[in-house]
Structure formats: structure tokens, C-alpha cells
Amino acid sequence: MIVVHHLNNSRSQRILWLLEELGVAYEIRRYERDAKTMLAPPELLQVHPLGKSPVITDGDITVAESGAIVEYLIDTYGEACGLRPARGTADWRRYTYWLHFAEGSAMPPLLMKLIFMRIKSTPMPFFAKPIARGIADKVLSSFVDPNLDRQTAFMEAELAKAPWFVGERLSAADVQMSFPIEAAKQRGGLSPEKTPRLLDWLARAHARPAYQRALERGGQYDFA
Numbered sequence: 391m392i393v394v395h396h397l398n399n400s401r402s403q404r405i406l407w408l409l410e411e412l413g414v415a416y417e418i419r420r421y422e423r424d425a426k427t428m429l430a431p432p433e434l435l436q437v438h439p440l441g442k443s444p445v446i447t448d449g450d451i452t453v454a455e456s457g458a459i460v461e462y463l464i465d466t467y468g469e470a471c472g473l474r475p476a477r478g479t480a481d482w483r484r485y486t487y488w489l490h491f492a493e494g495s496a497m498p499p500l501l502m503k504l505i506f507m508r509i510k511s512t513p514m515p516f517f518a519k520p521i522a523r524g525i526a527d528k529v530l531s532s533f534v535d536p537n538l539d540r541q542t543a544f545m546e547a548e549l550a551k552a553p554w555f556v557g558e559r560l561s562a563a564d565v566q567m568s569f570p571i572e573a574a575k576q577r578g579g580l581s582p583e584k585t586p587r588l589l590d591w592l593a594r595a596h597a598r599p600a601y602q603r604a605l606e607r608g609g610q611y612d613f614a
């Protein structure tokens with residue numbers, strides 16, 4: 391039996407979505423973020439040395455890192471599911487690109503945005519506040535926001551070519567892309583004026599019965 395080591399409000403939600411799309415049986419082992427630090431609890435370190443989520447165990451196999459988990463699940467349970475294009479095709483190259491883009495390019499500036507926004511609102515001695523805010527604003531305006539704007543515009547333009555990131559039908563790369571797009575929306579990066587296609591993509595993803603089943607099983611997920 392596959393066990394998903396699932397942290398509330400986290401990337402592991404998309405692994406539940408993939409498993410629901412695949413129709414594969416799985417169990418969820420729950421871990422709660424520390425309310426103050428938002429970090430994962432130390433018990434996750436017993437599953438994988440980095441103590442992050444998602445991690446899955448499948449018998450004596452442990453797989454960490456969302457993209458590697460997606461590949462493992464499709465290799466092992468989903469060859470015939472139609473969620474990954476045939477190897478060597480143009481669609482497969484697009485699939486590989488988006489699968490890696492999600493964590494390799496999309497998430498780093500989104501994480502920086504979260505961290506620098508938090509720095510601005512973190513309680514600190516009054517004399518340190520203007521300095522911390524000044525540094526945060528500078529990093530956001532000179533590096534983070536321009537990168538986010540560029541990558542959001544790029545994703546929006548790509549969705550003009552086809553309804554899903556790889557083509558006419560949902561692929562596991564869309565599942566992997568769900569977290570950065572949800573995070574971009576949560577961090578104020580999407581709007582009907584600038585990113586109608588990304589918002590439409592999100593609405594279609596969220597409307598899928600498998601996505602809804604994953605939400606029911608996963609519990610608290612503020613990104614949906």
C-alpha cells in the first residue's frame with residue numbers, strides 16, 4: 391500500500407490529486423505544520439532525512455521530491471493512464487519541461503516572495519523595522535517581483551497554445567504545476583485582467599472530480 395506522508399497546506403496535496411486521477415489505493419499519514427514557524431514536525435525526519443513533504447513510501451521504497459514521486463507513480467502504476475505522453479515525442483518534451491519547471495523555476499521566486507513578505511510583517515524592535523522593511527522592499531522590487539511577472543506572463547502565453555500545459559488533455563505535468571499556480575494566486579500574482587488563462591486553468595483543475603476527492607481526503611488546504 392502506498393503511504394503519502396502528508397503535511398497540511400502543502401505540496402503533498404498534488405500527490406493526493408495524482409493518486410486520485412490514477413485511481414490507485416493509498417493511505418495518508420498526517421503531519422501538522424508548527425503554527426508559528428510553519429515548519430514540518432520532526433517526525434517527518436524519520437521518513438526522509440530532509441523532513442519535508444511530500445514523501446511517499448511504497449512497501450520498502452521511499453520516494454521524496456514531488457517531481458520524482460510523480461515519475462515513480464506514473465512509472466509504477468500509470469503507464470496506461472494517459473497522464474504522460476509517449477517518450478521521444480514533442481509532447482513528451484513539453485511534459486518534461488513543465489514537470490521540472492514547477493519546482494526548478496516557478497517555486498524559488500514564489501518562496502522568496504513569501505519569505506520577504508513575512509519579514510515585512512514580523513514583529514521586531516521598532517528601530518529594526520525600517521531597515522528590515524527597506525531590505526525586503528528592495529529585494530522584492532528589484533529581483534522577486536520582476537521574475538514573478540516574467541514567469542507568470544510566460545505561463546499565461548503558453549496556455550494560449552492549448553488548454554493544458556502539454557496539450558489537449560490533462561497530464562501529470564499539470565498536476566505538478568498546480569502548486570506554483572495556486573501559490574501565485576495566493577500571493578496576489580494572478581488577476582482576470584492579466585492572467586485569464588491561468589485562472590481558467592485553475593478553475594478547470596479544481597473542478598475535476600479527482601481534485602475534489604483529494605481535497606476531501608487531504609484536509610486543510612488553503613490554496614484551493
Ligand SMILES: N[C@@H](CCC(=O)N[C@@H](CS)C(=O)NCC(=O)O)C(=O)O
Pocket residue numbers: 397399400401402428429430431441442443444454455456457493
Ligand atoms: N522541492 C520539494 C520541496 C519540498 C518542500 O519544501 N515541502 C514543504 C511543504 S510545501 C515542506 O515540507 N515544508 C516544511 C519544512 O520545510 O519544514 C518538493 O517538491 O518535494
